[in-house]
Amino acid sequence: xxxxxxxxxxxxxxxxxxxxxxxxxxxxxxxxxxxxxxxxxxxxxxxxxxxxxxxxxxxxxxxxxxxxxxxxxxxxxxxxxxxxxxxxxxxxxxxxxxxxxxxxxxxxxxxxxxxxxxxxxxxxxxxxxxxxxxxxxxxxxxxxxxxxxxxxxxxxxxxxxxxxxxxxxxxxxxxxxxxxxxxxxxxxxxxxxxxxxxxxxxxxxxxxxxxxxxxxxxxxxxxxxxxxxxxxxxxxxxxxxxxxxxxxx
Ligand SMILES: NC(=O)c1ccc[n+]([C@@H]2O[C@H](COP(=O)([O-])OP(=O)(O)OC[C@H]3O[C@@H](n4cnc5c(N)ncnc54)[C@H](OP(=O)(O)O)[C@@H]3O)[C@@H](O)[C@H]2O)c1
Numbered sequence: 630x631x632x633x634x635x636x637x638x639x640x641x642x643x644x645x646x647x648x649x650x651x652x653x654x655x656x657x658x659x660x661x662x663x664x665x666x667x668x669x670x671x672x673x674x675x676x677x678x679x680x681x682x683x684x685x686x687x688x689x690x691x692x693x694x695x696x697x698x699x700x701x702x703x704x705x706x707x708x709x710x711x712x713x714x715x716x717x718x719x720x721x722x723x724x725x726x727x728x729x730x731x732x733x734x735x736x737x738x739x740x741x742x743x744x745x746x747x748x749x750x751x752x753x754x755x756x757x758x759x760x761x762x763x764x765x766x767x768x769x770x771x772x773x774x775x776x777x778x779x780x781x782x783x784x785x786x787x788x789x790x791x792x793x794x795x796x797x798x799x800x801x802x803x804x805x806x807x808x809x810x811x812x813x814x815x816x817x818x819x820x821x822x823x824x825x826x827x828x829x830x831x832x833x834x835x836x837x838x839x840x841x842x843x844x845x846x847x848x849x850x851x852x853x854x855x856x857x858x859x860x861x862x863x864x865x866x867x868x869x870x871x872x873x874x875x876x877x878x
Contacts (some may be wrong), residue, residue, distance in 0.1 A: 631657055634659055635659050636718070645666075646675055648718065649664045657858075665721075666690070675687055688705075698755040699755070709763075714760055714777075715774065719748070719780070737798075741803045745803035745806075757821075763777040772860070772865055773860060777822060777823040779811075779823060781810065783868065784804045784830075811826065815865050824862075825865065831848075831849045831871045833845070833848075833849045
């Protein structure tokens, strides 16, 4: 990974934790990985990674708690300084169990939207000064993760075109809406030279993906990070898969 600094949400387990692990390996590690999670004291695996990698800073963040954003933004500012923040990965997500039309509940819809849609948008808004500061370090109008980028971890289940199974209302609708956030951000942030894209990590063996998923977190994330490092203007505002395949909205 070529970015100087990266902030990832939801690093306690699953794909977020795997991102932190892989970012701290190899030659091209960022100088700073801000790994946020809801309960740092209980994040044993994440704390183990941080203990052996000085570049990892574990910070408390429940993405649904907007009142904590100003404190987070100040803390990030102290860590990144004038370099700004190069890469924000909105990874934290939830997927309620109920799927079919006769089971879906009002609160499932609103709670899922709060974490999967509202939080990535409002957190990006809050961290914009740091992303803009990073983008301003380079001249010209090129786009890259090395310069400044927002990556929203979406899902192919948020592809309207690929939906031939129905159900999963809270999750599907939230990822469709997250993709709309990606698209609007890509338009709004182009003038600031901040790259924005949605990524589907594949169907992966995590608590959310379950044991039957075909991909292991190591496989998904190694390919996803390879793709991130190669992003350019061509990928701005797109919906991509972990292996680089472009997905339909
Ligand atoms: N696994 C798949 O097959 C798959 C497929 C497509 C897309 N995705 C997407 O990939 C992302 C990561 O999923 P995963 O498979 O790693 O899921 P996971 O194993 O269930 O982990 C979810 C992570 O999100 C965190 N989180 C949930 N609500 C949060 C909140 N309010 N504030 C902060 N963190 C919160 C959890 O923290 P706690 O540990 O504190 O609960 C956990 O670290 C999600 O956006 C998901 O939709 C996954």
